[in-house]
Amino acid sequence: MDEVIGVAQEAASFDFGIIKMYYHISPEGADEPLFEMDADRFFDAESLGGALDLGGATVQATSRALPASFVGTTIGKLLLTQAYLYAMYESILDLSPERLTFQVEAHDDHAHLGFRIKELLPQPVPSERAEELLAAAWTDYVRSFVRPAVEAVSEASGLKAAAIWQQYGAMSEYMKEFAGTMPLPEPVRERMALAFRVLAEGIPAEAFGTRRNPFVHKARYCDNPYPTGGDKLMMQSSCCLYDQREGGQKCYTCPMLTPEQRAERRVQVQAELAG
Secondary structure: OOHHHHHHHHHHHOOOHHHHHOOOOEEOOOOOOOEEEEEEHOOOHHHHHHHHHHHHOOEEEEOOOOHHHHHHHHHHHHHHHHHHHHHHOOEEEEHHHHHEEEEEEOOOOEEEEEEEEEOOOOEOHHHHHHHHHHHHHHHHHHHHHHHHHHHHHHHHHEEEEEEEOOHHHHHHHHHHHHHHOOOHHHOOOOHHHHHHHHHHOOOOHHHHHHHHHHHOOOOOOOEOOOOOOOEEEEEEOOOOOOOEEOOOOOOOOOOOOOHHHHHHHHHHHHHHHHH
């Protein structure tokens, strides 16, 4: 009983503020979900198809490709959440599908996709074995849930799984860059670096069913036309398919844009900002 109470007290101290804000993953979940389903229903074709269609409708998608891209990257954010929480609290959190509820929340012309965590069950990670334990736990997580879920999304939508995996690299780099701006104690910074190293180097590519671990990525940058965020913007590692919607166009940071197309978009953005 004392051990159970100790785990509950430890879990209660976890701060999901940043994770909830950017990844929409938290014990509270969305305030007003338009749709939700238990995460183990990703493996039910009818349920998953309904989720893709509803998610697509909220963003005026022209096919299931765009919602599949969103759902697939949302699944990947569970791994980034694991990395962040390990760095902050020296624990691995059980994010298996039976402990998750997938949610869609509509916001004007876009949607937030995320997960509500039904129960917080952290497992402390001894520092002397951290790299070994993280690699084993996250490899098993990819094999047992992340890869099967991404492949289910791929099959239900017709979007190649590679189109999802290839977005994971920049997702990881975004998180690392953001964490680098936070006023964190040195031990937390060291654990953060370890966690992202394990994601990229400790999980074998075959666990993802890919030739290369999708978290292996070298960030690329382009000029920033916006008044905030510095001189440069990090580019995506692959197209997110945001143009696959009514009146849609590729993102300014999409790697599929040619230099000429990005220059045109830059002029367009600057004109819009000028009013």
